[in-house]
Structure formats: structure tokens, C-alpha cells
Amino acid sequence: MRVPFIKMHGLGNDFVVLDARAQELPDLGQALVRNLADRFTGIGCDQLILLQPSETADFRMRIYNHDGGEVGACGNATRAVALLHGSEARIETAGGALLASPTDDGASVDMGPPHFDWDAIPLAYPMDTLSMPVGWEMLENPGAVNVGNPHVVLFVDDTDAVPLDRIGPEIENDPLFPERVNVNVATIVSPSHIRLRVWERGAGLTRACGTGACATAVIAMRRRLVDREVTVTLPGGDLQIGWSEGENIRMTGPASESFRGSFEWDDYA
Numbered sequence: 393m394r395v396p397f398i399k400m401h402g403l404g405n406d407f408v409v410l411d412a413r414a415q416e417l418p419d420l421g422q423a424l425v426r427n428l429a430d431r432f433t434g435i436g437c438d439q440l441i442l443l444q445p446s447e448t449a450d451f452r453m454r455i456y457n458h459d460g461g462e463v464g465a466c467g468n469a470t471r472a473v474a475l476l477h478g479s480e481a482r483i484e485t486a487g488g489a490l491l492a493s494p495t496d497d498g499a500s501v502d503m504g505p506p507h508f509d510w511d512a513i514p515l516a517y518p519m520d521t522l523s524m525p526v527g528w529e530m531l532e533n534p535g536a537v538n539v540g541n542p543h544v545v546l547f548v549d550d551t552d553a554v555p556l557d558r559i560g561p562e563i564e565n566d567p568l569f570p571e572r573v574n575v576n577v578a579t580i581v582s583p584s585h586i587r588l589r590v591w592e593r594g595a596g597l598t599r600a601c602g603t604g605a606c607a608t609a610v611i612a613m614r615r616r617l618v619d620r621e622v623t624v625t626l627p628g629g630d631l632q633i634g635w636s637e638g639e640n641i642r643m644t645g646p647a648s649e650s651f652r653g654s655f656e657w658d659d660y661a
């Protein structure tokens with residue numbers, strides 16, 4: 393079976409999008425996702441995105457990490473598929489329903505509410521998630537939040553000085569996080585500006601992470617380090633994040649289509 397795909401990205405965080413709204417597809421196994429995501433022998437991407445019909449929303453978006461695991465949220469992919477859809481869309485995800493509106497160069501997304509309870513992140517045992525009494529080497533006193541997926545956020549003086557390729561996997565797989573975790577290191581540049589690098593669960597270092605930007609912004613806001621509207625600068629570019637206590641998170645930023653192609657299903661299954 394020949395299957396069409398669309399290669400897209402949000403700030404360099406890249407996706408292979410399979411649109412199963414029109415053409416039904418067999419179940420994606422972990423092996424198929426890994427093979428397609430492989431940058432040497434496959435199409436290559438950080439996440440594989442599967443669009444399906446939905447009974448509760450305009451469509452359903454399923455998200456698979458580079459390692460083949462299915463997860464609850466992807467901020468950059470949400471902007472990308474909103475752009476693809478072309479008009480305001482309610483999107484069903486495993487992490488909750490999202491509302492996305494395309495803009496000239498990307499999309500603005502209602503990302504839903506953040507969850508701060510220790511068992512909602514989830515953590516292995518109870519603790520204050522705004523100021524956690526734990527640390528790894530030079531990284532201490534993180535905050536944690538679930539924004540459809542789990543994140544830990546560590547504030548540092550200089551994000552570039554953190555060996556995230558070495559320490560990221562250690563934190564991602566720490567038994568404190570039973571579902572593993574996305575690891576964010578952030579520097580407060582000013583009350584309206586955060587600099588951020590992310591080690592993504594199941595994908596490693598990426599050029600940008602939309603949910604990481606949301607998670608970092610809300611923790612910085614709760615700690616009163618920044619204003620309620622901030623620019624988050626990632627290696628791939630800028631996102632605008634807005635949030636107030638008790639409200640949903642709003643994320644705005646670019647996304648684009650790179651190219652279209654097709655592949656033979658059995659070659660990757």
C-alpha cells in the first residue's frame with residue numbers, strides 16, 4: 393500500500409504527518425514509527441503525527457515520539473496541523489481537546505489548563521511541584537507541570553552551559569518520573585523574555601518544544617519571575633505564551649510545510 397505523507401515543522405521541531413481522515417490506515421506499530429522517523433534510513437522526524445476522524449472534534453491528532461511511543465501532546469505539531477487544516481479547528485488529543493486558529497505564518501492555540509498536582513504530572517511520590525526539593529548535578533530546585541504531557545523545568549544562569557545531551561537522558565529516566573519526563577532548562581532574560589533548551593522524552597534534543605515553552609512559562613509565572621505574556625526563545629525561534637491562574641494556556645508561533653511525498657507501507661512495517 394502506498395501512503396502519502398506531509399513533512400512539516402514548527403521552529404525546526406519536525407514531523408511526518410499521515411492524514412488518515414480520508415484514507416484509513418492500519419494500526420501504526422512502534423517499529424513502523426521508528427523506521428519512518430529514522431533520519432538515516434527513513435523519512436526522518438522528531439515526531440510522527442497521525443490525523444484521524446473524531447466524534448467529538450473536527451479531527452483527532454495522535455502523536456508518536458521518535459522512539460515509537462505514543463504521547464499526549466505536542467505544541468509545535470498542533471500549530472502545524474492547524475495550518476494544514478486551514479481554518480479554526482477543535483482537535484481531539486490524548487492530552488485533552490485543543491482549539492487552534494491558523495495565523496499568517498502558523499497558528500495560535502488554546503492549549504488547555506496546566507495541571508500541577510504531583511500525581512497528575514505524574515511524580516512517584518508527593519511533593520511541592522512548584523519548588524521541588526531535588527536536583528541533578530548543577531541543576532536544582534525544579535518545578536514540574538503537566539500540559540497534556542509531563543515536564544520538569546530547571547532555571548539556570550546560562551542554558552548553553554548545561555550539558556543537556558548528557559544530563560537530559562538521566563533526568564528523563566529518573567524513577568521520580570514514572571512516565572518519564574520532558575526536560576527544560578531555562579534562563580530568565582527579562583520579565584517578558586525566557587530563553588529555553590529542551591531535552592524531549594522519546595526524541596532527545598530538539599530545535600523547539602511547544603509544550604516545553606508552555607510548561608516553562610507557567611512555572612516562571614507562578615514563581616513571579618516573568619509577566620503573564622512572555623516570549624520564549626528556543627534554538628529554532630520564538631513562541632509567545634500567555635497564561636493567568638485558573639485559565640487555559642495560549643501559545644502562538646510559526647509552523648510550515650516542507651514537502652510532500654509517499655512511501656510503501658510494507659517497506660517500513
Ligand SMILES: N[C@@H](CCC[C@H](N)C(=O)O)C(=O)O
Pocket residue numbers: 405438439457463464465466467468469541542574592593594595598600601602603604
Ligand atoms: N515536540 C513537542 C512535544 C512532543 C512530545 C514529547 N516529546 C513527550 O514525550 O511528551 C512539542 O512541541 O510540544
